Amino acid sequence: xxxxxxxxxxxxxxxxxxxxxxxxxxxxxxxxxxxxxxxxxxxxxxxxxxxxxxxxxxxxxxxxxxxxxxxxxxxxxxxxxxxxxxxxxxxxxxxxxxxxxxxxxxxxxxxxxxxxxxxxxxxxxxxxxxxxxxxxxxxxxxxxxxxxxxxxxxxxxxxxxxxxxxxxxxxxxxxxxxxxxxxxxxxxxxxxxxxxxxxxxxxxxxxxxxxxxxxxxxxxxxxxxxxxxxxxxxxxxxxxxxxxxxxxxxxxxxxxxxxxxxxxxxxxxxxxxxxxxxxxxxxxxxxxxxxxxxxxxxxxxxxxxxxxxxxxxxxxxxxxxxxxxxxxxxxxxxxxxxxxxxxxxxxxxxxxxxxxxxxxxxxxxxxxxxxxxxxxxxxx
Numbered sequence: 001x002x003x004x005x006x007x008x009x010x011x012x013x014x015x016x017x018x019x020x021x022x023x024x025x026x027x028x029x030x031x032x033x034x035x036x037x038x039x040x041x042x043x044x045x046x047x048x049x050x051x052x053x054x055x056x057x058x059x060x061x062x063x064x065x066x067x068x069x070x071x072x073x074x075x076x077x078x079x080x081x082x083x084x085x086x087x088x089x090x091x092x093x094x095x096x097x098x099x100x101x102x103x104x105x106x107x108x109x110x111x112x113x114x115x116x117x118x119x120x121x122x123x124x125x126x127x128x129x130x131x132x133x134x135x136x137x138x139x140x141x142x143x144x145x146x147x148x149x150x151x152x153x154x155x156x157x158x159x160x161x162x163x164x165x166x167x168x169x170x171x172x173x174x175x176x177x178x179x180x181x182x183x184x185x186x187x188x189x190x191x192x193x194x195x196x197x198x199x200x201x202x203x204x205x206x207x208x209x210x211x212x213x214x215x216x217x218x219x220x221x222x223x224x225x226x227x228x229x230x231x232x233x234x235x236x237x238x239x240x241x242x243x244x245x246x247x248x249x250x251x252x253x254x255x256x257x258x259x260x261x262x263x264x265x266x267x268x269x270x271x272x273x274x275x276x277x278x279x280x281x282x283x284x285x286x287x288x289x290x291x292x293x294x295x296x297x298x299x300x301x302x303x304x305x306x307x308x309x310x311x312x313x314x315x316x317x318x319x320x321x322x323x324x325x326x327x328x329x330x331x332x333x334x335x336x337x338x339x340x341x342x343x344x345x346x347x348x349x350x351x352x353x354x355x356x357x358x359x360x361x362x363x364x365x366x367x368x369x370x371x372x373x374x375x376x377x378x379x380x
Contacts, residue, residue, distance in 0.1 A: 059116060059170065062092035062109035064102050064129050066121030069145040075120065075162055096125055106132025106140075114138060116376060118169045120162075122146020123210075123354045130373055131207045134179060139374040141169020147236075147278075148355050150210040154274040154289060155377050172376040177289040179372045180208045180273050186363035188348025208273065208353040209373075211283065212366060214343065215250055215268035216299070218350035222357045249300065251346045256296065256338035270297040271341055271366045285318045286335060292370040293337045300332055307331040341366040 063079075065072045076093070083090065092114055094105035102119065106129045109117045118141035119129035126142060133140050143165045144152040155175075158164045183205050206212075213221075228236040249265040272295045275284025287295040301307030311331030317323070318333070348362040 060089075060092065060114050061170065062094065062106075062112070062114035062117045064094045064096065064105045064109065064117060064119055064121075064125065066101075066125045066145070067095045069121050071145055071162065072120055075143070078163070079166075096121065096128065100128075101125060102128030103132040105129070110136050110138050116141050116169060118143055118166065120145060123148050123150050124356050126151050127207055127209060127354050127356070130179065130209055133374070134207070134369070134372045137374055139174050139376045141166070141172075141376040143169070150277065150354055151274075151375075153276045153278070154210060155375060157377065168378050169376045171379065173379045174374050175290070175377045176371045177209075177373050177375055178273055178292060179369045180212060180271065180294055180366055181369055182206045182208060182212045182271070182351070182353055182358075182364060182366045184351075184358070184361050184364050186361070188360040188362050206353045206358050208271075210274055210354045211270050211272040211277075212351065212353045213268055213270045214252075214345065214349050214351045214361070214364075215266060216247060217268045217270065218352040218357060219247065221352045221355055222350050249302075250349055253344040254298075255342040256336065257340055261342075264298060264300070266298050266300045268297075268299040269343065270299065271295075272297065273368070281315060282318065283315065283333075284335070286337070290371065292368060293339060294341060294366060294368045296336045296338060296341065298334045298336075302330045339368050 063076075065076070067073075079091070092109055092112060094109065096102045096105060102121075102125050106117050106119075110133065116139050117129060117133060119126045120143040122144070123146050125146070126140075126144075129140055142152050142155070142157055143162045144157065144159055145162070149159050152159055152165075157168060224236050247267075249267055251263060251265050252269055253261055253263045254269070255261045270283060272284040272287050274289045275282050275287040275295065277283055284295040284297055299311065301311050307330040309331065310329060311333065314329075314331060314333050342363075342365045344363045345361065348360045351358050351361045351364065
């Protein structure tokens with residue numbers, strides 16, 4: 001059997017393993033919902049203890065919840081049950097909308113005196129709440145209910161135990177982290193002689209907490225089937241990615257800080273604040289949430305499936321601290337860092353921030369905002 005065939009077989013085995021993992025995750029989620037819903041469950045007992053902790057600290061807790069997440073109603077019921085049993089004041093509760101995914105709600109919570117604002121939902125909700133809290137000094141807690149739960153992963157917060165996540169939001173310690181800002185300078189339609197999308201015109205600055213990406217990764221996110229994502233979670237991103245393995249390499253012009261502009265043909269360019277992704281993948285092994293730097297990864301492959309197989313090996317090895325710096329690799333990921341990034345793309349490319357696609361962009365800039373956000377993490 002040729003090495004190309006072995007590579008295909010290896011990818012097939014990986015897909016089977018991913019499907020089995022998705023099934024396990026689905027079963028765990030089903031059990032999680034049953035535990036939250038039952039008034040006699042351990043989750044309810046812990047929620048009652050948490051209510052006592054809130055009473056003892058005197059904190060005014062605000063929740064900003066995405067009502068489209070199926071567990072939100074159960075969580076609110078558990079919180080309300082505990083509040084009534086302890087005769088505690090009602091916490092602030094806001095729900096996101098399509099028009100406002102959480103920025104305005106977080107700002108309103110701050111204006112009404114909240115001591116901590118807890119984001120309940122996926123990465124989009126977390127990003128929006130964070131944007132509303134940047135620069136205020138009010139800490140953000142996380143109750144992750146999304147597909148990727150990217151920031152929660154990088155903060156080592158519990159992903160399948162929302163009551164424990166809430167306990168950390170109330171009793172944890174404050175940690176100051178950096179945030180990234182991506183500014184769109186030119187939309188693809190402007191390059192082609194048209195006019196940019198009016199919605200994009202009104203939203204040219206995008207906060208990101210984990211990774212902003214351009215090229216293959218953003219095209220993969222844009223092409224992910226939402227129904228499949230609801231069924232199998234983050235595995236859906238890999239399914240979408242296979243559709244783009246034979247996509248073209250893109251000519252990119254890149255300037256880091258005050259360095260001269262340079263060009264390269266790449267599959268993806270990642271600009272990150274931290275680097276852990278689902279499935280045990282670490283794309284940016286040197287990234288630190290509070291170091292005042294953006295970590296940059298330039299990703300390229302050649303030679304078809306062989307290049308992607310080598311790239312996958314590179315990613316898996318760097319996740320366990322092993323680097324392969326040999327030259328002339330057909331699949332490679334090169335790392336550097338900067339505080340400001342300027343990028344021009346011939347023909348335009350999809351861009352994503354923390355898993356949300358913001359459009360097709362021809363020119364953008366990114367910068368780090370050091371220590372701009374306070375988050376609640378587990379006490380050491």
